[in-house]
Amino acid sequence: MTGAWAAMQRVFEERGQQEIDEGRVAGLAALAARVRELSELLLLTRADEAEVAVVTRELEVLNRRLAEAGRGIPPAAEVGDGGVVRQLGSPVTGALNTLAPPIEIRVSADGTARSEFTLGVLYEGPPGFVHGGVSAMVLDHLSGCAASANGTPGMTAGLDLRYRRPTPLGVPLSAEAKAVRVDGRKTFVESRIIGPDGRSTAEATAVFIMPTR
Amino acid sequence: MTGAWAAMQRVFEERGQQEIDEGRVAGLAALAARVRELSELLLLTRADEAEVAVVTRELEVLNRRLAEAGRGIPPAAEVGDGGVVRQLGSPVTGALNTLAPPIEIRVSADGTARSEFTLGVLYEGPPGFVHGGVSAMVLDHLSGCAASANGTPGMTAGLDLRYRRPTPLGVPLSAEAKAVRVDGRKTFVESRIIGPDGRSTAEATAVFIMPTR
Incomplete structure (x- = not known):
């Protein structure tokens, strides 16, 4: 590692x-x-x-x-206002990555990373609903932002996802993540995607580990 | 549900x-x-x-x-040779979905779903490595194929991912998934992504639940 x-x-x-x-x-x-x-x-x-x-x-x-015109290297990640990292090339949040919806993430004063977004037909898994893997990708990314916002970034060691109900396509969704515990080099982050009715559709617990240098 | x-x-x-x-x-x-x-x-x-x-x-x-030319509806999913579902619009495997690498999945006689693929810069998370959420998406999808191949498809109830080491970009990767246990309406599937050196980079246990009708 x-x-x-x-x-x-x-x-x-x-x-x-x-x-x-x-x-x-x-x-x-x-x-x-x-x-x-x-x-x-x-x-x-x-x-x-x-x-x-x-x-x-x-x-x-x-x-x-x-x-x-020639090929260069992908754009740099930069740390913007409020400590949020702007990754123009990210497959989840990158304005320059066509795979990304893209979702915009902001971090509030208490360290909660939040986002609102709508996922269209490109993100479909079961007919009419969001692909479970797409929900996983969003929660993985948002959890990483919450760990960074907590001052304890690191490599993702685990992501435990619970799918509560199907996530609808084409309607406004929100998601949030927050670091809940730090144990030595490990940071635990809880996250969820919330449907238009206010209920969680998917929840996750992520563990990040700070590498030793 | x-x-x-x-x-x-x-x-x-x-x-x-x-x-x-x-x-x-x-x-x-x-x-x-x-x-x-x-x-x-x-x-x-x-x-x-x-x-x-x-x-x-x-x-x-x-x-x-x-x-x-007018807008229609997304293409149908079809069951092809060997019971593998062809989903032209899937964000993971769909030839018509530009988000998909796409990855091709085949199922062997013992029910193992397998795929070989290379992920380029569009799938990047940490600089030079595959986004953890992309690995999650691939394993989620492959696990669903393995559950279907086992004759026990269903809705994903959980996906527990362990990231063992970073997954390299731009090199041939493989992935495999297999149903290991059925308990009533639940099917448990183990899966992993394997790097060019033969070691697992990410592993997952997925649980699928057959809906009652």
Whole structure:
């Protein structure tokens, strides 16, 4: 684990040396929003095979333009207001990661990490409901934020999820996480996703361990 | 839970009435592959703000074309060879879902569900490593396949994840899941992700409960 931790620190530092041009980031975030729309359209469109083929060829041209500009490294994570980490490339919260809904997380004065979000058809598991693995991903990420907000970040050692009822798609959800106990190098975080009726749909207990250096 | 189960069955049946045109599906899968490339380029490209703006405007045109063809409903899940369910829209395995790596799952004669896959920069959590929530999503999904292959599908009631070491990005990984015990309406499934060195990076125990009808 120590080797992996050192490797993470190296990558983290390398990325931090990039300059962040906020205008360019806003432009890339707008592009990411369009890609999310395209992803949803791709699942739902009634376009026929010929029309899909035309769109595919035109998309190849756009990809080539971006590829010809050269490839760099992913954007740096930065610590923003209130200690919340802005990870532009995160698959859960990243404005520049088209996999991310994205969810925005804020941390209140008592250390609770909270978020409100709606998950569309791309996040579906059972017909009409959120994929259990997506709920797991959100709670894993939010729990990590709560551990960091507690001043005891670390590597996730365990995540124990209880699914109480199906989480509905396409309606406003909220989620919250809070560190409840620190025991030596271990931090325990409780988290949950809350449906529109105020009841928990999924709950988790996460354990984070601070690596030794 | 019974109400949600009935709702799932209704949506499932509605979708199953769609005709599946394999040529069109192949075309949409090719488009999805290009969208995955675009998503990765968006995180890595060195294109400047003006270039990104041009690509964004052209993508808006493509989205409009797909939107003007009208929106339908997501593709149906189908049971394919060997009882493996093909879910074209799944965020984990769906060829038409751009969030999915996608991972292909096969079930061997002894009921073990297995997959080999590589996760790129879009799936990153700690710098250089797979997001823990992504590992959770893969194990959740694979465990569900193993429960179904065992003839005892159901709703996920719990998923207990142990992260043994960081899971590396950009290298071949494998994962496997198998039902180990059935107790009344509960099925217990053990699963793990295996790194290139053959060691488990993450392990999980999942519990599935068959709904009463």
